[in-house]
Amino acid sequence: xxxxxxxxxxxxxxxxxxxxxxxxxxxxxxxxxxxxxxxxxxxxxxxxxxxxxxxxxxxxxxxxxxxxxxxxxxxxxxxxxxxxxxxxxxxxxxxxxxxxxxxxxxxxxxxxxxxxxxxxxxxxxxxxxxxxxxxxxxxxxxxxxxxxxxxxxxxxxxxxxxxxxxxxxxxxxxxxxxxxxxxxxxxxxxxxxxxxxxxxxxxxxxxxxxxxxxxxxxxxxxxxxxxxxxxxxxxxxxxxxxxxxxxxxxxxxxxxxxxxxxxxxxxxxxxxxxxxxxxxxxxxxxxxxxxxxxxxxxxxxxxxxxxxxxxxxxxxxxxxxxxxxxxxxxxxxxxxxxxxxxxxxxxxxxxxxxxxxxxxxxxxxxxxxxxxxxxxxxxxxxxxxxxxxxxxxxxxxxxxxxxxxxxxxxxxxxxxxxxxxxxxxxxxxxxxxxxxxxxxxxxxxxxxxxxxxxxxxxxxxxxxxxxxxxxxxxxxxxxxxxxxxxxxxxxxxxxxxxxxxxxxxxxxxxxxxxxxxxxxxxxxxxxxxxxxxxxxxxxxxxxxxxxxxxxxxxxxxxxxxxxxxxxxxxxxxxxxxxxxxxxxxxxxxxxxxxxxxxxxxxxxxxxxxxxxxxxxxxxxxxxxxxxxxxxxxxxxxxxxxxxxxxxxxxxxxxxxxxxxxxxxxxxxxxxxxxxxxxxxxxxxxxxxxx
Amino acid sequence: xxxxxxxxxxxxxxxxxxxxxxxxxxxxxxxxxxxxxxxxxxxxxxxxxxxxxxxxxxxxxxxxxxxxxxxxxxxxxxxxxxxxxxxxxxxxxxxxxxxxxxxxxxxxxxxxxxxxxxxxxxxxxxxxxxxxxxxxxxxxxxxxxxxxxxxxxxxxxxxxxxxxx
Numbered sequence: 001x002x003x004x005x006x007x008x009x010x011x012x013x014x015x016x017x018x019x020x021x022x023x024x025x026x027x028x029x030x031x032x033x034x035x036x037x038x039x040x041x042x043x044x045x046x047x048x049x050x051x052x053x054x055x056x057x058x059x060x061x062x063x064x065x066x067x068x069x070x071x072x073x074x075x076x077x078x079x080x081x082x083x084x085x086x087x088x089x090x091x092x093x094x095x096x097x098x099x100x101x102x103x104x105x106x107x108x109x110x111x112x113x114x115x116x117x118x119x120x121x122x123x124x125x126x127x128x129x130x131x132x133x134x135x136x137x138x139x140x141x142x143x144x145x146x147x148x149x150x151x152x153x154x155x156x157x158x159x160x161x162x163x164x165x166x167x168x169x170x171x172x173x174x175x176x177x178x179x180x181x182x183x184x185x186x187x188x189x190x191x192x193x194x195x196x197x198x199x200x201x202x203x204x205x206x207x208x209x210x211x212x213x214x215x216x217x218x219x220x221x222x223x224x225x226x227x228x229x230x231x232x233x234x235x236x237x238x239x240x241x242x243x244x245x246x247x248x249x250x251x252x253x254x255x256x257x258x259x260x261x262x263x264x265x266x267x268x269x270x271x272x273x274x275x276x277x278x279x280x281x282x283x284x285x286x287x288x289x290x291x292x293x294x295x296x297x298x299x300x301x302x303x304x305x306x307x308x309x310x311x312x313x314x315x316x317x318x319x320x321x322x323x324x325x326x327x328x329x330x331x332x333x334x335x336x337x338x339x340x341x342x343x344x345x346x347x348x349x350x351x352x353x354x355x356x357x358x359x360x361x362x363x364x365x366x367x368x369x370x371x372x373x374x375x376x377x378x379x380x381x382x383x384x385x386x387x388x389x390x391x392x393x394x395x396x397x398x399x400x401x402x403x404x405x406x407x408x409x410x411x412x413x414x415x416x417x418x419x420x421x422x423x424x425x426x427x428x429x430x431x432x433x434x435x436x437x438x439x440x441x442x443x444x445x446x447x448x449x450x451x452x453x454x455x456x457x458x459x460x461x462x463x464x465x466x467x468x469x470x471x472x473x474x475x476x477x478x479x480x481x482x483x484x485x486x487x488x489x490x491x492x493x494x495x496x497x498x499x500x501x502x503x504x505x506x507x508x509x510x511x512x513x514x515x516x517x518x519x520x521x522x523x524x525x526x527x528x529x530x531x532x533x534x535x536x537x538x539x540x541x542x543x544x545x546x547x548x549x550x551x552x553x554x555x556x557x558x559x560x561x562x563x564x565x566x567x568x569x570x571x572x573x574x575x576x577x578x579x580x581x582x583x584x585x586x587x588x589x590x591x592x593x594x595x596x597x598x599x600x601x602x603x604x605x606x607x608x609x610x611x612x613x614x615x616x617x618x619x620x621x622x623x624x625x626x627x628x629x630x631x632x633x634x635x636x637x638x639x640x641x642x643x644x645x646x647x648x649x650x651x652x653x654x655x656x657x658x659x660x661x662x663x664x665x666x667x668x669x670x671x672x673x674x675x676x677x678x679x680x681x682x683x684x685x686x687x688x689x690x
Numbered sequence: 691x692x693x694x695x696x697x698x699x700x701x702x703x704x705x706x707x708x709x710x711x712x713x714x715x716x717x718x719x720x721x722x723x724x725x726x727x728x729x730x731x732x733x734x735x736x737x738x739x740x741x742x743x744x745x746x747x748x749x750x751x752x753x754x755x756x757x758x759x760x761x762x763x764x765x766x767x768x769x770x771x772x773x774x775x776x777x778x779x780x781x782x783x784x785x786x787x788x789x790x791x792x793x794x795x796x797x798x799x800x801x802x803x804x805x806x807x808x809x810x811x812x813x814x815x816x817x818x819x820x821x822x823x824x825x826x827x828x829x830x831x832x833x834x835x836x837x838x839x840x841x842x843x844x845x846x847x848x849x850x851x852x853x854x855x
Binding site: 643663 | 738740741742743744745749752754756757758759760761763789790791792851
């Protein structure tokens with residue numbers, strides 16, 4: 001059915017997306033280092049260069065001309081940065097950060113060559129070029145002061161030479177390490193060596209020594225720059241690798257090595273060196289992971305479902321033999337095997353679910369960039385603190401979460417965290433803190449967005465709600481402080497009357513709440529004036545399997561996601577009253593509107609005389625009781641969507657196989673609520689996840 | 691399969707030398723319908739049916755087939771025909787309508803016929819006002835001599851999807 005070219009295209013987009021995300025993460029690290037006025041790690045700049053370089057390569061292959069053009073311009077800029085031809089600074093960082101946005105937009109285009117984009121791309125490339133090359137101040141070549149030996153110097157690449165100079169300028173001591181490596185594992189060994197030295201030292205280059213080594217091994221001379229004292233370095237390497245020898249600084253300059261500013265003939269060019277490295281890196285990543293279309297996992301899950309049906313059929317066949325003494329022993333054995341089979345089956349199901357899980361860090365890293373940008377635009381200082389970035393959730397939920405969380409983050413910066421002056425006046429640290437915390441709690445994942453900003457004025461919220469007619473003044477009087485804070489989730493209420501470019505563009509907290517509800521989650525708010533605000537989002541780990549209450553209406557089975565259910569109480573028809581034609585009952589002194597599902601679905605409530613139940617459900621700040629016939633029990637169910645042909649039927653989120661091909665329709669509580677309360681008629685109904 | 695306003699035509703089986711078109715003929719209500727074999731994925735014994743409240747009348751409900759939820763439709767109702775003598779659900783044929791597999795409820799499967807192009811009378815060439823789901827009709831010589839030729843109403847699977855949404 002699917003065009004293989006589409007697949008290839010999808011592969012490209014997925015890979016490009018990953019590269020852009022990696023680029024974005026690395027840029028943030030670079031920015032952090034810069035803000036702390038530290039020298040950026042050279043390997044970080046290399047990573048960034050590599051991402052851009054690879055992106056340029058694959059963009060070219062797939063006809064993403066604009067992406068290629070931008071990547072090419074950036075590559076030049078980054079090469080200058082690597083070689084110390086230009087310095088890191090805010091303009092440069094801004095241009096780099098801008099590229100992330102541009103890449104993402106260009107990758108989302110239907111037409112990768114779209115001519116109308118050309119002008120924007122050209123302007124950007126011009127901006128990149130204008131950062132230009134600012135040659136660093138020459139202060140006498142420090143290389144000349146060391147007895148490195150012209151044999152070594154003559155084969156250094158331009159990049160290695162630059163790193164060598166930089167290390168010397170930073171006051172690092174140079175060492176020569178002679179070590180013997182096994183020829184078959186030389187790449188791994190050098191990689192291991194890099195890992196060991198990474199924090200204390202930098203490997204400038206390595207080359208084979210002329211002596212030493214045999215058919216299976218080779219002696220390398222490794223040129224190292226290090227901050228740690230010689231004795232410590234020796235303790236690290238001597239014995240295990242080889243000998244360490246310091247390269248002394250020469251006070252007098254006896255011989256001047258050949259001209260070092262040009263690349264010596266015969267040495268590898270910078271580009272070809274990189275091609276090799278990227279080639280290696282990508283091969284390695286392919287070996288460890290594969291990209292899988294999530295639909296394939298759904299197919300696997302279906303097979304597991306089929307297997308369990310087979311299992312129960314075998315069970316029934318075996319039960320038919322029961323009672324025959326001839327088979328007693330075999331039956332016991334079959335029973336044991338059956339149970340083992342079931343265990344493995346549930347294990348398989350868990351493992352497949354596990355594959356769908358991705359760390360939340362995937363969306364959190366996007367926010368880091370947003371925070372930086374938003375804070376800069378609004379001249380606020382914001383520090384983002386992330387905990388639990390490796391908390392895992394269903395890929396589909398993580399994707400759906402990006403927008404609501406983004407809104408919360410923007411809100412926190414825009415309305416929450418105060419300007420630097422205000423914070424100083426209040427004796428708060430100039431830099432505001434925005435915390436994103438994620439952790440598992442039972443079958444759920446909790447995500448908190450917490451800021452140490454101004455907090456919300458509960459009374460002001462109430463006033464605004466009343467003035468906008470969302471609440472009567474009397475109702476407002478009865479609200480608790482928490483009740484007033486919860487008003488923020490009402491449609492049409494925004495805490496800040498001015499529309500800013502960060503938030504308040506009409507997408508309010510009510511939309512955030514609706515989106516979270518759709519995913520079967522809940523959102524709550526806590527806020528103290530002057531101290532800060534914390535929004536807590538609780539979501540199921542996966543939507544592939546949800547816990548549901550199984551009920552019957554008119555002798556038909558239905559499933560109601562448990563996340564919406566507060567309690568179930570016996571239904572007493574004599575207690576029903578009507579208010580303006582709507583049926584209500586009184587529960588613990590409060591009025592609860594009820595909705596009888598049998599007439600709503602056009603089913604005959606076959607068991608009028610028998611005991612029926614009211615399922616009390618809660619969505620946001622609304623409550624509604626659904627009248628049903630029987631409670632069957634709770635079950636973990638897999639929701640499957642109804643096909644497109646039935647997508648216009650309101651009130652059902654999908655169907656679930658309860659075993660033996662018995663299906664239960666899954667009630668779409670948010671849709672039923674909006675149908676009953678009349679609000680939000682235009683909200684699309686919940687899509688099933690599987 | 692083509693969908694939309696333009697009526698589809700049937701394409702011969704690419705594997706056949708003589709340009710014949712294989713069609714699955716099924717009996718539903720009092721008429722015989724034909725589906726291009728290329729669109730028929732499977733013929734099933736009917737699994738338990740779950741009604742979908744508030745759906746249009748031609749939707750009988752949903753069934754589970756290997757973990758997938760399949761919508762089951764009643765062809766005579768879709769074609770606005772009165773069925774006097776309704777049979778219990780005999781078979782379900784799974785038809786690929788483009789984006790989706792749908793189940794069509796039938797009383798029984800009659801046969802798979804190899805239609806010659808000249809056996810087909812396209813709806814566009816007929817004066818009768820036929821439903822948008824009908825490509826045309828075909829005459830199939832009956833296997834038993836006691837009854838005359840059989841009229842098979844050829845259904846366009848692609849049009850089904852557009853019409854059902």
